[in-house]
Amino acid sequence: MIRFIYLQNRQGKTRLAKYYVPLEDSEKRKLEYEVHRLVVNRDPKLTNFLEFRTHKIIYRRYAGLFFSLCVDMNDNELSYLEAIHLFVEILDHFFQNVCELDLVFNFHKVYLIMDEFILGGELQETSKKVILDRLAELDKAE
Amino acid sequence: MSLRLRELIRSVRSCKTAAEERAVIAKECATIRTAFKENDVQYRHRNVAKLLFIHMLGYPTHFGQMECLKLIAATTFPEKRIGYLGLMLMLDERQEVLMLVTNSLKNDLCHKNQYIAGLALCALGNIASAEMARDLAPEVEKLMSNSHAYVRKKAALCTIRIMKKVPELTETFYEAASRLIRDRHHGVLVGAMQLILDICLTNGPSAIAEFRSKVPDLVRIMKSLVLSGFTPDHDIGGLTDPFLQVKTLRLLRILGQGDATASDQMSDILAQVATNVEGNKNAGNAVLYECVQTIMGVESIGGLRVLAINILGRFLSNRDNNIRYVALNMLAKVVAVDTQAVQRHRSTIVDCVKDSDVSIRRRALDLVYALVNASNITTLTKELLEYLMVSDVEFKPDLTNKICALVQRFAPDKRWHIDTLIQVMDQAGGYVKDEQSRALIVLISNAPELQPYTVRRLYSVLTQSHPQRALLIVGVWCLGEYGDMLLLDGLLEDEEPVAATEASVVRLLETLLKEPMEETLIKEMLLTCTVKLSSRFPNSSPQIKAILEQYQGSISLEVQQRACEYSRLFVHEAIRPALLENMPPLNEDLTASGRANISMEGGSVDAPESPVAAATSPIPAAISPSGQVPPTQPASPQLVDLLDMNVVDEPAAPAMNAPAPAVDLLADLLGDGVAPPAPMPAAGTYPPPTSPLSAPSPADWTDISPALHVHSSALD
Structure with missing residues (x-):
């Protein structure tokens, strides 16, 4: 199960955070800081997995943005790595060449996309097309 | 506006x-x-x-x-x-305000617009509290058979949340979950797999037995995924929906565990996945990785397992660190089941220990520990020692103690054992635990044939600048016990000669004593060692006396007391050699047993009806040097027993020469309010498990005093 998802830039600004477990605000800040510190200076040649307290961080870097998932120890790391990529592809399609600013100005849309992709910390939909079609319909409903 | x-x-x-x-x-x-x-x-x-x-x-x-x-x-x-x-x-679920939304949620769940129902399901699935979960469970269950796939898949995942909050509701979802795995929509299937996985985790064996009948359905789903051609909607890296494949394989693993029939039903598809899926993309590797886990987790036939291990072998030689990481992770799980299969990849695994990535290093190390056995200990330890020299500081404590433990367990012979441990202590002595030093001392004391060699090795290492803590402990103890052997001839083969003289050894101790040390424990041991050498090196005894006297004014109370007591020994020239006798071989079992054990056995000494217990207890040995008196006078039966044992252990020659004064002096010592603690500890024969090498602390002293009383009264 995914515990939380972060989208952070190199400077350590958290552009998006989604928690699937209840945490205190102070704890959230601390986690954001710690996860950022762990991923930001890692050599790209190293693994995309980090053992973090009792869980694992699966992260992937896209230009200046880090996508980090906190998952259980015995989850399939490679599968989550692929999930991050799928999520980024969806964002890229939706925003047509996504950049960090898109995420800032459309944070509510990003949450919407995330809610179509993951629910309760579990993968909900695996087809990029299904999600994009759905988002188009939802946009129409606005 | x-x-x-x-x-x-x-x-x-x-x-x-x-x-x-x-x-x-x-x-x-x-x-x-x-x-x-x-x-x-x-x-x-x-x-x-x-x-x-x-x-x-x-x-x-x-x-x-x-x-x-x-x-x-x-x-x-x-x-x-x-x-x-x-x-x-x-x-989040902890806020009271959330209760207010339950009714709106209920309305929205029943809303005919699928998007609005979807919103409600999403919110419920993400933040439902136990009360909300209980209240809304019936609505969610109904939605699992909704006509829209969009609602069904959300309802399936929402159910997981409800189950986690209210586990006793789990059983009510069995039927809906079984229905969902016949769905054609991939999103629903992914949710259904996860739902059944969580049901099995929550309700354990009973649920697993219930869902085992679904194995053929799962196999059919897997087959259609693996065999279908290109599907544009679900294609990732040339595979059809690898996410769904991973979930299905995971569920198959849970259902096949410990059940031969179910395992048999899935063996064909597992073999197909293992052979057909290509490992050149991450998605393919994710599926292969899950498949290997399933093969190793269920009751597979041997051929399938070989296939799985080979996949892991391929992973290990992959250039992508992620793949190597999961391979190591998996091998670590496999090693308990099938060590032989993992042994084949030993050299690759050892290479991973030196990887620049800490995640990989850690995994590889764990694996190496698991792989060590009596036949490969020498090569693997060599590798580990090489790594110890270059490893990060944070890694060293763990690594050091693991090496010690492995050497202890699998050492092929004593000389190698001693050599390796000295090497470890020389490189990372600061991280070696005291138990390890103690174990080495016990080993040395039980290997009389290697004592001259060991003391020569230790002496040469100690003469290098700044020996590490653990090395000091072992080295100083051995010098004290076997210092005289330094001067003997008879080198072992391929051993370098050591130039040591009485004077040089004493000088070494003097320098070590002068070094500013954090711990008084080392100083105390050095003093004990020095005084012991006074009987081994009679010619140097004036210098030794002078060294001891320097510390009579030490600011550390314990050091001061020892220095005073040891100096005092020089007054009683007649019994000093006897007091400073070699320690008998230490009891190897005692290293393992705790302190409680000792005090229990110690207590039995003054209980006359248990001579056997007394004979096996460490106390008799404790009495021996200070009580080197032969039973010239009538003694109580158990005392005779004790002394008999001593005679067997070591010829009490020095004491034999002067039995009468010994008794007198002993009485004198015992009568003296200050002196008694000194001789006993100085003899260093009472082996408290915490530090066999130093004199017992006052607490230890109270432990052995009953024994002393028995002894003295017997002598009267």
């Missing part, structure tokens, strides 16, 4: 200082507050959206919670959407 969300974001971004940003936020919050107070309906969702942005920046936004609830209760989709988003971001 209120600011638009985009404008707010822009104005916050244009702020140059934190103070400026705070001012903008404060102004906007005030406007939003007023709007809320005036019950502005038209811009409510825009205001809440702005508030969410402010919330993301980390400012307090509690005043918006009620507005979210109002938005959820509104009728249009855009309003509800922002309301639910706010609910999920600003609240």
